[in-house]
Amino acid sequence: MSRPLRKLGFLTIGLFDGGDPRPGHESTLEIIKLGEELGFDSAWVRHRHLQYGISSPMAVLAAASQRTSRIELGTAVIPLGWENPLRLAEDLATVDILSGGRLNPGVSIGPPMHYDKVKAALYPNTADAEDFTYRRVQRLLDFVRGEQATDFSGDEGFEVFSNRVEPFSPGLGDRMWYGGASLRSAQWAGEHGMNFLTSSVVKAEEAADFAEIQLSHIQTFRAHHPAGAEARVSQGLVVIPTDSATNEQKAKYEAYVEKRTPRTAAPQGPARMLFSIDYVGSSDEIAERLHAHAAFREVDEVAFALPFSFDHADYVQILTDVATKLGPALGRAG
Incomplete structure (x- = not known):
């Protein structure tokens, strides 16, 4: 590794479970707490709307901040098409303060998924004007x-107003991440001093090899970032x-990977989105394959994605092996 x-x-x-949502949310909080106990540096949550996954990551991470003390807490990613940036900035700063400066917000742009079907509920009066x-x-x-x-700022009667978003959390601006899958997004994130989240999906613009494409995104990002080669990149396979x-x-995991593998053979759809293979096997086997991954060799941070549909016990086993076996095999000390 470089x-x-x-x-x-x-x-x-x-x-x-839509009929009983509390156990699922509690499971997520328990997994984050376990991650801290196992020595992970960061825990990240996805963001889903009108689905049976976390719809309010700031609320979940606020709760997680009170059950942990060290682990960094991130979002990968918040789709900003669903958000008012000013209100979201207030929530981000509040959770960052509650966590003691551990928040790492990841965001992305674009219209909300299935926008034609949700815009009447989401933006009933401004759907066609939203940027x-x-x-x-x-x-x-x-x-x-x-x-x-x-x-406007200053005193008005018994109330005091600020001309900036409050609370203000120093340092949070340096921990903002952009979740990108294209050369354009990599360049924009670099030019605007953000950190860069790569995932298991990229846009096949200039090649058809996943690792080669992801490497080009990392290199483009750093070429346009003020910090250059030291700019932060996290990989999420x-x-x-x-x-x-x-x-x-093992049988369950192998069946899951086998079902998902055909989509990795070639770019998908008009946008030519290319999916990475899933890595399953012993930690030594996975480490060997990652060491050969051109993009992995260029990062020093990872946020390995847990499969969507597994059980709590499966996540416990996977995280324990990642922390105690795979991490050391990848060269991480401690």
Whole structure:
């Protein structure tokens, strides 16, 4: 590896039963707490709307911040098409303060999924006027970084008003991440001083090899970032170590990977989205394959994605193996 692994993280979708949602949310909080106990550096949650996955990551991470003390807490990612940047900036700063400066918000742009079907509920009066471009990210960055939000401030009777978003959390602006899958998004994130989240999906613009494409995104990001080669990048592939798995779990994991593998053969759809393979096997086997991955060799942070539909016991086994077996095999000390 050209870069020793410095930060070990994981990502969960936080699934729950629509008829009884509390156990699923509690499971997510327990998994994050376990991650801290196992020595993970970061825990990340996905974001889902009108589905049976975490719809309010800030609420979940606020709760997680009170059950943990060290582990960094991130979102991968919040789709800004569903958000008001000013209100979101308030929530981000509040959770960052509650966590003691451990929040790592990841965001992305674009219209909400199935926008034609949800816009009447989401933006009944402004659906056709909403701006889903990078300007939406820029607004959020400005608010989080303490830029002026209004020209009004001062005392009014018994109330005191600020001209910036409150609370203001120093340092949060440097922990903002952009979840990108294209050369354009990589360049934009770099030019605007963000950190860069890569995942198991990329846009096949200039090649058809996943690792080669992801490497080009990382290099483009760093070429346009003020910090250059030191700019932070986190890679989020699906890895499923089986060191301590039961035979039943191994069969389940292999069937899951086999079902998902055909989509990795070629770019999908008009946007030419290319999916990474899932990595399943012993930690030594996975480590060997990752060491050969061109993009992995360029990062020193990972947020390995937990499979969507597994059980709590499966996540416990996977995280335990990642922390105790795979992490050390990838060169992470401690």
